[in-house]
Amino acid sequence: MNKREQILNATLKLIVQKGIESTPMSEIAKAADTGMGAIYNYFPNKEALVNELYFYLKTKESAIIAQGYDKELSVKQRFVYLWKKMITYFLSEPLDFMFLEQFYYSPAINPKAKHHGSLYLKDLDEVYLDGQTQQLMKDGDIKEWIGFTSGSLVSLVKLHHSNYISIQEETINKYIQAAWDAVKN
Amino acid sequence: MNKREQILNATLKLIVQKGIESTPMSEIAKAADTGMGAIYNYFPNKEALVNELYFYLKTKESAIIAQGYDKELSVKQRFVYLWKKMITYFLSEPLDFMFLEQFYYSPAINPKAKHHGSLYLKDLDEVYLDGQTQQLMKDGDIKEWIGFTSGSLVSLVKLHHSNYISIQEETINKYIQAAWDAVKN
């Protein structure tokens, strides 16, 4: 892990725990094991650091979800594959998940960084498009349907990380099936 | 509107627009049309103000959703009624919605205020319980199923308020039907 990533990860951990404004640059420096000045070699200021962190995590998320993805599978198989990848990732990386959730609406994240949020949807777009073309899935705006599915599944992760429920590996499949029931024709 | 609510509403508006830490108490006072000191007569400090705002909105949400609710209706009718009420409320009150979403995970909200979040679920609980008893709905943890449904629908509101999509009255029914398809047997 290079110094830039050290800084990003230290920032992630501290910000999720204490919030942006309760996390001084000095503490980030300490946690990243550098001096404060060094941070300013990689990021022009605190705001940029936080925004780049958002971007960094979104990119990471996309990469992980797309990993091992096989375009040749059936619509339903791809549907299950992608959503399962996402849930698994978010369950295994609470900090990543909580940061992204918490700052989705935050004015601390500028629109440019936020926009990147939709990049990973390309594969998903295709699945839903194919699903509609093959009459397997309900008609309508694809962005809306993806949001709909995503919301239901992410919601479970949210409850899990809030300690209201404890999601098990086997229940994931059940809920992905339900998500499919919602969108299928 | 009494002074306490004036302050809460001014706080809501400013915090959603600019974030907690970019909203000085002095600006809240100005927006609420009081002196700064008056705020401290109602709330011991800024943290408490934000937490009470969270609590206040959760209470408001519960009240609005439960309004006009008829326990005698069928499971499906109650399902539709409650979720529609929620979506309509969140679509009509973007500030309320964005605040609650944004601070769900925030370390700025303490667990006590957060806990209140689940209070309004009593009616929903009943619907899902009845649904399972009558074999109309899939088995499993009710909290999980409510989270699942809620997530899918809230997600649409989220996209709407992010200007990615524009939800119309008629599409709401379509998505509530899909949410039903997900949970029904």
Added chain:
Amino acid sequence: MNKREQILNATLKLIVQKGIESTPMSEIAKAADTGMGAIYNYFPNKEALVNELYFYLKTKESAIIAQGYDKELSVKQRFVYLWKKMITYFLSEPLDFMFLEQFYYSPAINPKAKHHGSLYLKDLDEVYLDGQTQQLMKDGDIKEWIGFTSGSLVSLVKLHHSNYISIQEETINKYIQAAWDAVKN
């Protein structure tokens, strides 16, 4: 006790315990069992209140010390009487003593109130003057000698109220005798 004295005594207690600036007018009002506005009927502002308290205590001190004083007694008898009166008073009224000690030098007390400090010395002045005239006591500036004696005895009260020592009734006489040894020819 009239309201003015209620306020003065509440002020005394709170200020000795917590200091002037850590004692808000609102707390004084509460302790004096009045509203804040009432205080401003008796004292134009906080500074005046504190200064009048100083003056009030100095007057009280003078009155108590002079009480039962008999000018016809011998120099030594009067010396013992007055200093014993003073020590007894200061031992029995820790708050009075601590306030006067603490604010002797304080810039919070203006010179006019402070000046009053020497009023009660009239009787003492006479004792020392008579003592010098009768060649019983050492020559020199009377203010200095009174200060000298006063310092030694007050110091014991100070140690007592600081819990470093515990002065007993019988030891008072011993130290007044020593104080006499210091000034006698």
Added chain:
Amino acid sequence: MNKREQILNATLKLIVQKGIESTPMSEIAKAADTGMGAIYNYFPNKEALVNELYFYLKTKESAIIAQGYDKELSVKQRFVYLWKKMITYFLSEPLDFMFLEQFYYSPAINPKAKHHGSLYLKDLDEVYLDGQTQQLMKDGDIKEWIGFTSGSLVSLVKLHHSNYISIQEETINKYIQAAWDAVKN
């Protein structure tokens, strides 16, 4: 003089002149020729600053009084030496003296800092102990006797710095002799 001492001395001067609460940190910073933030590198907060100042002056006092002290001298010589050193120091450093006097009882000084007050008494203790052993001085609690002597002499310094009297070099000896008369057998 290092920055820490610059800050302590600026604090001393301002606090004696205007009192703790009328001395903003910003003014201390200006007087110490630093930024406000720098003060907080040396002292965690204002209260700590004042307490450390008390401790600093007590330590300074001890050091100065003990300077050049010769344990081999007679009891009386040592008695005269130590008290003269103390008076001379307090006469030459009005700020040190007035600060220590003013805050002896102040709730602004915590017991820990105050406790240090008695450390310098070790040499004095010995003098009084030897004096009693050699039957030169009156019997009784040594802490009380030291307080007694100290009080009488300090009182003169107090009057001097209050401009009620003007102590001269030659009169010091007179009063130390009187102090000796008080304690001698």
Added chain:
DNA sequence: CATGAATGAGAATTCATTCAT
């Protein structure tokens, strides 16, 4: 007269950012 809510100036403290080393 008495009350105590409201005001807002003023203080302590924090922390992003700079820059001498």
Added chain:
DNA sequence: GATGAATGAATTCTCATTCAT
């Protein structure tokens, strides 16, 4: 490049004083 002490603007919070009731 890296460091972290120093800066001082900005923020939270307090509380003396006023004044409508």
